[in-house]
Amino acid sequence: YSQGIRAASGKLLPFEAIPQSPGNKWIGMLHAWRENGIENYHLEMHQNFQQLGPIFRTNKGGKQRVYVMLPEDLQTLQQADSLQPLRPTLEPWIAYRQDRGLKCGVFLLNGPEWRSQRMKLNPDILSPPAMWNYSPMVDEVAREFCKILKAKVLQNARGSLTLDIRPGIFHYIMEASNVALYGERMGLLGKDPNPTSLKFLAALETMFQSTVQLMFMPRSLSQWIKRAVWKEHFEAWDYIFQHANNCMQKIYQELALSHPHHYSGIMAEMLIRADLSLDAIRTNAVDFTAGSVDTSSYSLLMTLFELARNPKVQQALHQEILESEAAISEKPQRIISELPLLQATLKETLRLYPVGVTVDRVLTSDVVLQNYHIPAGTVVMVSLYSLGRNPTTFTRPECYHPQRWLERKDSISRLPSWGFGFGVRQCVGRRLAKTSILLLLYHMLKNFQLDILTRDDIKMKHYFVLKPSTFPPLTLKAIK
Numbered sequence: 001y002s003q004g005i006r007a008a009s010g011k012l013l014p015f016e017a018i019p020q021s022p023g024n025k026w027i028g029m030l031h032a033w034r035e036n037g038i039e040n041y042h043l044e045m046h047q048n049f050q051q052l053g054p055i056f057r058t059n060k061g062g063k064q065r066v067y068v069m070l071p072e073d074l075q076t077l078q079q080a081d082s083l084q085p086l087r088p089t090l091e092p093w094i095a096y097r098q099d100r101g102l103k104c105g106v107f108l109l110n111g112p113e114w115r116s117q118r119m120k121l122n123p124d125i126l127s128p129p130a131m132w133n134y135s136p137m138v139d140e141v142a143r144e145f146c147k148i149l150k151a152k153v154l155q156n157a158r159g160s161l162t163l164d165i166r167p168g169i170f171h172y173i174m175e176a177s178n179v180a181l182y183g184e185r186m187g188l189l190g191k192d193p194n195p196t197s198l199k200f201l202a203a204l205e206t207m208f209q210s211t212v213q214l215m216f217m218p219r220s221l222s223q224w225i226k227r228a229v230w231k232e233h234f235e236a237w238d239y240i241f242q243h244a245n246n247c248m249q250k251i252y253q254e255l256a257l258s259h260p261h262h263y264s265g266i267m268a269e270m271l272i273r274a275d276l277s278l279d280a281i282r283t284n285a286v287d288f289t290a291g292s293v294d295t296s297s298y299s300l301l302m303t304l305f306e307l308a309r310n311p312k313v314q315q316a317l318h319q320e321i322l323e324s325e326a327a328i329s330e331k332p333q334r335i336i337s338e339l340p341l342l343q344a345t346l347k348e349t350l351r352l353y354p355v356g357v358t359v360d361r362v363l364t365s366d367v368v369l370q371n372y373h374i375p376a377g378t379v380v381m382v383s384l385y386s387l388g389r390n391p392t393t394f395t396r397p398e399c400y401h402p403q404r405w406l407e408r409k410d411s412i413s414r415l416p417s418w419g420f421g422f423g424v425r426q427c428v429g430r431r432l433a434k435t436s437i438l439l440l441l442y443h444m445l446k447n448f449q450l451d452i453l454t455r456d457d458i459k460m461k462h463y464f465v466l467k468p469s470t471f472p473p474l475t476l477k478a479i480k
């Protein structure tokens with residue numbers, strides 16, 4: 001083996017000795033063939049870990065993949081990251097962009113091009129000054145959302161309202177993202193949702209659904225047996241790109257006509273900074289516009305669900321929120337740094353319901369994982385779903401207990417949370433996501449007591465994002 005690597009402890013085992021997941025490579029494709037075969041992707045991985053141990057490998061169509069689930073292996077991968085960590089490509093997404101002669105955004109790029117673009121995006125979407133600029137805009141949307149909801153609750157004689165909160169949350173997230181990205185209100189709150197936003201949500205749903213049907217088999221095969229799926233995949237992308245380009249067109253025209261003297265959103269700042277080409281800004285605008293919707297919405301929904309069925313946690317959080325009311329109303333950007341229990345709540349949600357089920361890397365150097373030699377070039381996937389539910393990593397993992405993230409320094413649970421990935425490739429939208437999610441939770445818990453009738457676990461399904469297969473009605477009771 002390459003002499004450069006030393007066994008962590010005991011003798012180094014060869015790659016071939018890594019347990020292989022049962023069933024031959026066609027089983028995986030068979031799953032992909034079936035409509036909903038992939039929605040249990042995270043559960044099959046979890047089962048494999050239970051049968052084979054904390055590391056296993058698959059060999060699908062000649063591609064060697066290794067799966068791990070322990071924090072020590074995630075940390076080894078983080079240390080092995082190069083300056084431009086490599087992620088496996090997503091063939092259907094690349095195919096669409098190639099066919100349409102479009103560029104890829106940072107999510108799909110690798111190597112020097114990724115690094116160059118990422119460094120130029122960070123200042124306007126990830127940096128603290130950027131967050132200070134867009135937080136007040138997001139706060140206004142969160143306040144308005146709760147004001148409208150509260151009026152509905154108080155209309156009822158009982159002073160409570162039971163509803164399917166999903167549409168409202170999706171429209172809140174779209175409205176908040178749009179105001180942060182484009183400095184513009186879409187008017188989605190309260191009123192009946194307009195057909196454009198509904199079509200955009202439908203296109204996203206179709207895009208995700210068709211992605212999982214195509215991503216697990218080579219295009220050489222799927223272009224024949226999944227021809228109809230490719231067609232709907234491309235149509236969904238057409239609509240998504242058209243929607244984002246429309247948003248960009250409007251601010252581009254306004255900027256060309258007159259330079260604003262004040263902050264008017266993330267994308268306007270990027271156009272003014274002009275560090276990136278217009279093409280690169282437009283293509284990343286698609287990632288931000290589309291990439292903020294399902295990810296933030298499902299993180300919010302699963303948090304509301306857990307707070308509704310864990311009244312003690314909800315009460316503790318309500319207490320923290322009351323104590324910080326003055327600080328937040330003065331400076332909403334404090335939301336992601338000054339409420340430890342609120343931050344821990346989002347970490348706990350992403351531990352149990354990681355929207356991004358795995359963090360993926362293509363190794364650029366040899367590493368040792370669980371005493372096995374893993375050569376450069378191997379695709380390694382860390383299952384956040386299994387990591388978050390491992391009883392030796394988190395005590396009583398099935399228990400929704402945000403305080404675990406605030407316990408003593410030395411305890412294992414004082415781990416960083418990996419819901420947004422790790423290292424320099426960590427989610428570029430994570431501060432916008434946290435701001436939108438935490439500000440809404442803040443205003444919801446200030447105004448309502450959340451309740452739920454059915455306390456059963458919700459079965460999650462994998463549609464590229466990890467989403468609830470059902471979502472029970474929530475009961476909101478107005479506070480004061």
Ligand SMILES: C[C@@H](NS(C)(=O)=O)c1cncc(N2C(=O)c3ccc(Cl)cc3C2(C)C)c1
Nearest residue numbers: 107286287290291295355356357358464465
């Ligand atoms: C779920 C998790 N997957 S993962 C682990 O591979 O990153 C994830 C985390 N953050 C953002 C996303 N995005 C989307 O949802 C999405 C939709 C349309 C476009 Cl054009 C771009 C995106 C991105 C990739 C930004 C996806």
